[in-house]
Amino acid sequence: MTPLLTYMDRPVEIAPGETVLEALLRAGIDAPSSCRTGNCQTCLRRAVQGTPPAESQNGLTEAQKAMGYFLPCICRPSSPLNVAPPDDAGARLPATVRSVEALAQDVVRLRIETEAFPYRPGQFLKLIASDGLERHYSIASHPEEDPFLEMHIRLHPGGRMSRHVMEIAKGHRLHVAGPLGTCFYEGVDKDQPLALIGAGTGLAPLYGVLRDALRQGHRGPIRLYHGARERKGLYLREELEALARARDNFDYAPASLDTGGDLAALALEAETQRASRTAYFLCGGENLVKRLKRDLFMSGASMKAIRSDVFSPASL
Amino acid sequence: MSSLYERLGGENAVNAAVELFYRKVLADGRIARFFDGVDMDDQIAKQKSFLTMAFGGPNRYTGLDMRNAHKKLVAKGLNDSHVDAVIENLNSTLRTLGVPEKEVKEVAALADSVRADVLGR
Numbered sequence: 035m036t037p038l039l040t041y042m043d044r045p046v047e048i049a050p051g052e053t054v055l056e057a058l059l060r061a062g063i064d065a066p067s068s069c070r071t072g073n074c075q076t077c078l079r080r081a082v083q084g085t086p087p088a089e090s091q092n093g094l095t096e097a098q099k100a101m102g103y104f105l106p107c108i109c110r111p112s113s114p115l116n117v118a119p120p121d122d123a124g125a126r127l128p129a130t131v132r133s134v135e136a137l138a139q140d141v142v143r144l145r146i147e148t149e150a151f152p153y154r155p156g157q158f159l160k161l162i163a164s165d166g167l168e169r170h171y172s173i174a175s176h177p178e179e180d181p182f183l184e185m186h187i188r189l190h191p192g193g194r195m196s197r198h199v200m201e202i203a204k205g206h207r208l209h210v211a212g213p214l215g216t217c218f219y220e221g222v223d224k225d226q227p228l229a230l231i232g233a234g235t236g237l238a239p240l241y242g243v244l245r246d247a248l249r250q251g252h253r254g255p256i257r258l259y260h261g262a263r264e265r266k267g268l269y270l271r272e273e274l275e276a277l278a279r280a281r282d283n284f285d286y287a288p289a290s291l292d293t294g295g296d297l298a299a300l301a302l303e304a305e306t307q308r309a310s311r312t313a314y315f316l317c318g319g320e321n322l323v324k325r326l327k328r329d330l331f332m333s334g335a336s337m338k339a340i341r342s343d344v345f346s347p348a349s350l
Numbered sequence: 351m352s353s354l355y356e357r358l359g360g361e362n363a364v365n366a367a368v369e370l371f372y373r374k375v376l377a378d379g380r381i382a383r384f385f386d387g388v389d390m391d392d393q394i395a396k397q398k399s400f401l402t403m404a405f406g407g408p409n410r411y412t413g414l415d416m417r418n419a420h421k422k423l424v425a426k427g428l429n430d431s432h433v434d435a436v437i438e439n440l441n442s443t444l445r446t447l448g449v450p451e452k453e454v455k456e457v458a459a460l461a462d463s464v465r466a467d468v469l470g471r
Contacts, residue, residue, distance in 0.1 A: 068419075073402050073409075074396050332377065337369060
């Protein structure tokens with residue numbers, strides 16, 4: 035018989051009426067908590083197998099619910115749950131390189147093939163090149179349209195993964211784990227405005243979300259703001275301009291610093307008036323994401339309507 | 351007689367108040383600096399937890415959590431005037447939502463009851 039509760043595949047005893055948090059603590063598992071009434075979200079965990087009771091997902095975003103996140107402090111399971119920490123990427127799977135192409139001077143498009151890797155466009159995965167060399171990358175492909183996983187990799191001078199990516203070619207073997215992240219098209223009203231704002235390779239998840247939104251029949255206006263240091267860093271520009279011409283409800287707004295463009299200023303100026311009605315996806319460096327999140331929230335956007343991924347540079 | 355939490359409208363009332371309250375706090379020059387650099391998603395969940403307690407809702411409030419959470423802020427100069435500012439913002443949030451004065455006072459009293467823990471006294 036399947037035990038009612040397992041943690042990282044280890045069976046954990048849980049008494050009738052006991053919460054998952056109480057059971058984890060009794061088993062000596064490190065499980066942080068604070069309010070213990072389902073409000074503060076300090077204890078957030080993810081069910082990697084099984085469905086948590088609906089009341090244990092109260093207050094979470096639709097994307098978090100779809101990923102199995104729940105609050106152990108108010109979770110009394112009635113069917114088996116296998117629980118993991120919120121950022122656990124799970125088992126690694128073998129993958130094969132399909133192609134490596136330049137998208138811009140310092141951005142490459144890596145496409146890899148792997149078996150059975152369900153994901154939502156905009157999530158990220160862990161790319162494992164070798165022991166000790168692994169990085170998180172957002173997924174720009176679409177599971178129903180592309181027979182591969184696509185990542186946009188920014189090349190950092192002296193970066194170990196950057197060097198590695200430049201040396202590999204079709205047929206090279208590596209591993210992936212995941213997916214992770216809740217920056218995907220879920221809980222968005224098809225008629226509400228959608229704004230995607232990203233800098234550099236922050237375009238990758240937004241490109242995935244954009245295609246997913248169009249595929250799912252999003253009817254409200256969609257605006258994609260992409261920023262780069264230099265004009266030639268605005269990769270996929272021609273493709274996005276063509277898409278904007280072909281679609282009535284899609285606009286593309288590029289901004290590059292070398293031609294006087296300021297992504298945050300451009301996006302905020304246009305968005306402030308409609309912030310309270312719009313669904314946001316923000317992807318880029320920490321300063322940019324924090325500034326946009328705060329300013330959009332102060333302009334009336336609900337925190338639940340702002341999804342974001344911060345891209346932090348890996349240590350070399 | 352129904353509880354304060356029920357009279358206010360329970361969890362729906364907390365949800366209606368939390369973003370309004372957080373916006374007022376962030377816009378208040380007296381206290382905004384204490385929120386510099388915090389993760390806003392984490393913070394909104396913590397604000398919800400605080401409002402649930404102040405609304406008389408279900409909580410397992412322990413002074414220790416409150417003390418630990420504010421320790422660093424006390425070191426940065428958090429004092430009575432800042433607690434007063436937070437309670438002022440809470441009052442004005444409730445008034446914006448049309449909550450009667452009697453309940454506004456009850457909420458303020460509950461919020462004030464954690465002052466010593468927040469300030470580490």
